[in-house]
Amino acid sequence: MIKYVPELTDVVLEEIPDKVTLAVEISNCRGSCIGCHSPFLKQDIGVELTPDAVDRLIADNFGVNCFLLLGEGKDPEALLRIAEHLRVHHPDLERAVYSGRPEVEPEIYAAFDYVKVGPYVAELGPLNERTTNQRLYHHGEDITFRFWHKGLDPNR
Numbered sequence: 001m002i003k004y005v006p007e008l009t010d011v012v013l014e015e016i017p018d019k020v021t022l023a024v025e026i027s028n029c030r031g032s033c034i035g036c037h038s039p040f041l042k043q044d045i046g047v048e049l050t051p052d053a054v055d056r057l058i059a060d061n062f063g064v065n066c067f068l069l070l071g072e073g074k075d076p077e078a079l080l081r082i083a084e085h086l087r088v089h090h091p092d093l094e095r096a097v098y099s100g101r102p103e104v105e106p107e108i109y110a111a112f113d114y115v116k117v118g119p120y121v122a123e124l125g126p127l128n129e130r131t132t133n134q135r136l137y138h139h140g141e142d143i144t145f146r147f148w149h150k151g152l153d154p155n156r
Ligand code: SF4
Pocket: 029, 030, 031, 032, 033, 035, 036, 037, 038, 039, 041, 042, 099, 100, 101, 119, 120
């Protein structure tokens, strides 16, 4: 089972480039970021993110074209089941997950269109800082530079 915090669900424009994204905060985070910005997400809080809950959230937020899980929780099989549900029942939405781990398994890269990896390190900053250690991949391509300046060569 993975759980989300309903009151923190939001439609966001910044987290995934060029997408109108429905973002859900996943609890039971297994990350260990020093300087964690959301320690409450390490706790067993919220309610189960079931396929029905996913359907309801999408119906209530008509017009989104990406579904983002902010965190992975502690149940990888349940996470992959949600990704599969999205793939089969909501093929018009891209699937995204933010992980706080340095790396994730190949099946997670395969199940999601967008995968963010890397623990939060306060002195290196988040994705929109050039010094960041975090990376956002789209189908295996590193698109982190999209958070810096639109179209800028990430190697410059
Ligand atoms: S991924 Fe890191 S910053 Fe985010 S909730 Fe987990 S430990 Fe905290």
